Amino acid sequence: MYVAVKGGEQAIDAAHRLLEEERRGDRSVPSVTLEQIAEQLTLAVDRVMNEGSLYDRELASLAIKQARGDLIEAIFLIRATRTTLARFGYAEPLDTQSMRVKRRVSAAFKDVPGGQILGPTFDYTHRLLDFALAGDAEPAAAARAPSALRSDMPRVLGMLGSEGLMEQPPADAGEPGDLTQDPLNFPAGRDLRLQNLARSDEGFLLALAYSTQRGYGRTHPFAGEIRLGSVEVSFTPEELGFAVVIGEIAVTECEMINQFTGSATVKPQFTRGYGLGFGQCERKVMSMALVDRSLRAGELGEERVAPAQHEEFVLSHSDNVQATGFVEHLKLPHYVDFQAELVLLRRLRAEVDAAKDRLEAAE
Amino acid sequence: MTEHGFSDVAVDSAHAFRAIMQAMARPGRVTDLAVRLDAPAPLLASTAAVALTLCDFQTPVWLTPALRSDRVMHYLRFHAGAPVTPEIESAQFVFATAEEVLPAPELLLQGTHEYPDRSATLILQVTGFAADGVRLSGPGIRGSEGFGVAGLDARFWTAMAANHACFPVGIDVIFTAPGQVAALPRSTEIRIPEAV
Amino acid sequence: MNAPAYNFAYLNEQTKRMIRRALLKAIAIPGYQVPFASREMPMPYGWGTGGVQVTAAVLVPEDRLKVIDQGADDTTNAVSIRKFFVRTAGVATTERTAEASVIQTRHRIPETPLAEHQILVFQVPIPEPLRFLEPRETETRTMHALEEYGVMHVKLYEDIAQYGEIATTYAYPAKVAGRYVFDPSPIPKFDNPKLDDCPALQLFGAGREKRIYAVPPYTRVKSLDFEDHPFEVQSWTEPCALCGSRDSFLDEIVMDDAGARMFVCSDTDFCARKRGEG
Numbered sequence: 001m002y003v004a005v006k007g008g009e010q011a012i013d014a015a016h017r018l019l020e021e022e023r024r025g026d027r028s029v030p031s032v033t034l035e036q037i038a039e040q041l042t043l044a045v046d047r048v049m050n051e052g053s054l055y056d057r058e059l060a061s062l063a064i065k066q067a068r069g070d071l072i073e074a075i076f077l078i079r080a081t082r083t084t085l086a087r088f089g090y091a092e093p094l095d096t097q098s099m100r101v102k103r104r105v106s107a108a109f110k111d112v113p114g115g116q117i118l119g120p121t122f123d124y125t126h127r128l129l130d131f132a133l134a135g136d137a138e139p140a141a142a143a144r145a146p147s148a149l150r151s152d153m154p155r156v157l158g159m160l161g162s163e164g165l166m167e168q169p170p171a172d173a174g175e176p177g178d179l180t181q182d183p184l185n186f187p188a189g190r191d192l193r194l195q196n197l198a199r200s201d202e203g204f205l206l207a208l209a210y211s212t213q214r215g216y217g218r219t220h221p222f223a224g225e226i227r228l229g230s231v232e233v234s235f236t237p238e239e240l241g242f243a244v245v246i247g248e249i250a251v252t253e254c255e256m257i258n259q260f261t262g263s264a265t266v267k268p269q270f271t272r273g274y275g276l277g278f279g280q281c282e283r284k285v286m287s288m289a290l291v292d293r294s295l296r297a298g299e300l301g302e303e304r305v306a307p308a309q310h311e312e313f314v315l316s317h318s319d320n321v322q323a324t325g326f327v328e329h330l331k332l333p334h335y336v337d338f339q340a341e342l343v344l345l346r347r348l349r350a351e352v353d354a355a356k357d358r359l360e361a362a363e
Numbered sequence: 364m365t366e367h368g369f370s371d372v373a374v375d376s377a378h379a380f381r382a383i384m385q386a387m388a389r390p391g392r393v394t395d396l397a398v399r400l401d402a403p404a405p406l407l408a409s410t411a412a413v414a415l416t417l418c419d420f421q422t423p424v425w426l427t428p429a430l431r432s433d434r435v436m437h438y439l440r441f442h443a444g445a446p447v448t449p450e451i452e453s454a455q456f457v458f459a460t461a462e463e464v465l466p467a468p469e470l471l472l473q474g475t476h477e478y479p480d481r482s483a484t485l486i487l488q489v490t491g492f493a494a495d496g497v498r499l500s501g502p503g504i505r506g507s508e509g510f511g512v513a514g515l516d517a518r519f520w521t522a523m524a525a526n527h528a529c530f531p532v533g534i535d536v537i538f539t540a541p542g543q544v545a546a547l548p549r550s551t552e553i554r555i556p557e558a559v
Numbered sequence: 560m561n562a563p564a565y566n567f568a569y570l571n572e573q574t575k576r577m578i579r580r581a582l583l584k585a586i587a588i589p590g591y592q593v594p595f596a597s598r599e600m601p602m603p604y605g606w607g608t609g610g611v612q613v614t615a616a617v618l619v620p621e622d623r624l625k626v627i628d629q630g631a632d633d634t635t636n637a638v639s640i641r642k643f644f645v646r647t648a649g650v651a652t653t654e655r656t657a658e659a660s661v662i663q664t665r666h667r668i669p670e671t672p673l674a675e676h677q678i679l680v681f682q683v684p685i686p687e688p689l690r691f692l693e694p695r696e697t698e699t700r701t702m703h704a705l706e707e708y709g710v711m712h713v714k715l716y717e718d719i720a721q722y723g724e725i726a727t728t729y730a731y732p733a734k735v736a737g738r739y740v741f742d743p744s745p746i747p748k749f750d751n752p753k754l755d756d757c758p759a760l761q762l763f764g765a766g767r768e769k770r771i772y773a774v775p776p777y778t779r780v781k782s783l784d785f786e787d788h789p790f791e792v793q794s795w796t797e798p799c800a801l802c803g804s805r806d807s808f809l810d811e812i813v814m815d816d817a818g819a820r821m822f823v824c825s826d827t828d829f830c831a832r833k834r835g836e837g
Contacts (some may be wrong), residue, residue, distance in 0.1 A: 368822070371565055371574055372573075373567035373568070373572060374567060374620060376572065376575070376576075377567065377568075377575075377618065377619045377620070378619050380579050380616070380617070381617065381619050383583070383585065384579070384586065385615065385760075386758075387583050387586045388760045388775045389774075389775075389776060390588050394652060398802075413598070416576070417580055417583075418576075418578060419573055419576050421573075421577070422580070428772065431633075443769055455580075475704075476704035477700050477701065477703075477704045477706070478589065479591060480581070480584040480585075480588065480590050480593045480594070480595075482584075484583070489698040502589045502736045502774075502777070502778040502779075503586075503775035503776055503777060503778065504777060505758075505776075505777045521562065529589060530588075530738070531588050531738065531739075533806060535584075535587040548586065548587030548588075548707060548803055549588070550587055550588065550589060550736065550775075
């Protein structure tokens with residue numbers, strides 16, 4: 001006699017305990033600390049803060065530990081935590097011009113006012129495994145720039161603007177929207193597109209950006225300027241009425257210069273693609289800038305022919321918390337729907353057989 | 364001094380919402396709305412409960428002259444954080460009392476055929492309900508039901524019938540009376556007897 | 560680092576107000592998909608976050624909650640969601656359909672008829688019934704605005720031309736109150752007739768797609784069909800092997816390596832009551 005399987009609850013509890021044990025690994029090895037993650041897996045922490053949409057190195061480190069290093073799972077943990085946090089209001093716009101710069105490069109000019117500053121980058125390292133890192137060897141102290149860097153690092157794209165070669169940003173773009181407070185509707189403005197891209201999965205953005213370089217919606221990009229450093233965050237409390245600095249965050253910014261052939265009303269000039277993210281995330285902000293520019297196809301009168309130019313396609317599939325949830329939900333039981341399909345398929349096949357029989361009988 | 368709002372925001376607003384939702388789901392059915400809060404006159408406690416349950420900094424509200432007192436406005440700003448707007452066409456919630464000349468429904472946000480949800484809700488404070496009056500039918504109603512509201516004349520019902528004729532765009536109404544709530548969504552068909 | 564204390568039913572009050580406003584609009588415009596600013600929940604998108612947010616916004620502490628997945632109370636995801644609400648809202652739970660005041664479901668409507676005081680909350684993966692015919696939201700929104708559902712009828716008619724019948728077996732589209740074509744979530748079409756003229760309020764939440772919609776009580780829900788091909792539901796040649804029911808939706812259980820199988824009720828509560836248990 002068949003008895004329906006019971007015990008979902010015990011099975012879940014047991015699975016969770018097993019997960020905790022596997023996460024811990026060999027108990028003779030010390031447990032990794034949040035400080036170690038925050039200090040030594042900094043780029044993983046940056047990515048989790050970026051796509052998790054929450055600037056908190058400690059929470060991001062905890063999420064990475066809890067997720068066993070699965071960054072999409074860690075991002076998901078941060079997003080779910082974000083849901084429970086009280087919202088006080090919106091910060092003032094960041095002034096990235098007054099960034100305390102740690103790294104700043106332009107591929108458009110050999111040298112620029114303020115200088116090319118290489119900073120902490122994997123670029124030009126030879127990707128050879130460094131076996132010294134397998135041990136406890138401490139690195140030698142790094143040399144620093146002898147004099148303080150300029151505190152008002154001029155923008156490379158601004159230098160082009162004075163000649164009229166660079167499109168000017170709109171004088172007043174209005175209050176930016178917030179897709180975490182109002183659901184995204186289409187067509188979306190550039191403000192909401194950029195917010196969506198900032199939260200996007202890095203791999204998805206990278207692939208889309210790459211596709212534009214291979215001819216699926218070419219935009220002829222030049223890395224006008226990439227800068228990494230820290231900026232102040234200001235907030236105006238309702239009861240004070242003036243802005244106060246509440247802290248400092250690290251960000252990476254990318255301004256891409258793209259060709260534009262001009263139109264009947266506009267002389268040929270360069271256009272912009274923009275990217276900004278928490279922490280050090282150059283791959284992310286460069287991809288973001290390329291996709292931002294591609295998504296401006298409609299506004300610039302370009303024909304939309306490639307995936308990276310289709311706003312609904314890009315914005316609806318860029319969020320890895322949404323994507324992983326829906327892909328992985330196929331693990332959930334679907335036996336009711338499957339049964340419905342089985343019933344149909346069996347009947348359709350029986351009808352085909354019956355029709356064949358009738359045909360043979362008639363012959 | 365400000366009259367106090369919900370004493371347990373999460374639980375009190377959950378109870379209030381459940382009553383409002385049941386009322387909206389069953390047009391014309393009068394539902395109990397027991398609330399523990401003070402409200403500045405002439406705002407009824409039930410009207411205040413609706414405001415604190417549904418309004419916040421994301422929902423501009425508009426008030427009829429009888430309600431547009433400093434005390435009421437302060438109460439709504441303090442407890443709900445809701446901006447009080449002078450422009451009725453930008454309000455998501457319009458508060459009115461049946462004793463006044465009511466704003467014509469078509470002055471309120473109607474929504475569009477693409478987004479009919481982008482419309483206003485009228486919170487209409489009344490003195491009480493009656494079983495006879497107009498005859499309602501449509502979603503939420505088994506067959507048809509009688510519904511009457513003290514102090515509302517045929518002009519109101521005619522305007523609401525016109526509102527229904529524009530479905531899916533249009534406004535929805537929540538009636539508040541002492542300890543009670545009822546609703547009239549845009550989906551409800553209204554039959555007005557000759558003698559109302 | 561201290562663990563935070565969560566609010567009643569997890570969501571903060573501002574989120575609840577936003578969802579509650581959307582729910583009222585959904586009830587006032589039956590079958591219309593109201594956009595809402597869905598939040599990330601502590602379970603994955605696609606695993607019931609829409610239903611969970613709707614349930615969290617309507618729950619009161621006195622509720623008695625039932626959660627089912629595939630008709631069963633003890634499927635893993637149903638267990639997980641039920642535990643979430645016990646933990647965050649402290650509500651009582653039940654497996655008995657008749658005792659529940661709020662029922663959250665994935666893929667089924669209980670066999671036991673619902674009553675006026677009950678609320679049925681559906682988890683919805685893809686709320687847009689036209690999505691697989693037209694992927695662009697801007698286009699489908701216009702189709703709903705113009706009540707232009709020809710493309711759906713063409714699709715169903717093509718089924719008939721190819722298979723001799725409509726080959727949609729679940730998530731079968733229906734028209735609500737004579738206006739909006741809607742997706743009843745992936746319930747088998749067997750359950751579609753239960754949507755119609757139901758005394759309970761039916762709420763639908765799609766978290767990932769950020770949509771809420773509703774069917775108020777006693778509302779006409781008509782499954783799409785043609786005069787010469789009327790809508791019909793699945794049937795089985797044999798009864799439930801456990802309770803003998805001939806009018807419930809049956810799951811097929813594979814019994815051994817040789818592929819022997821039996822059929823049992825998908826609604827575990829209904830089946831248990833029928834057998835005189837509990």
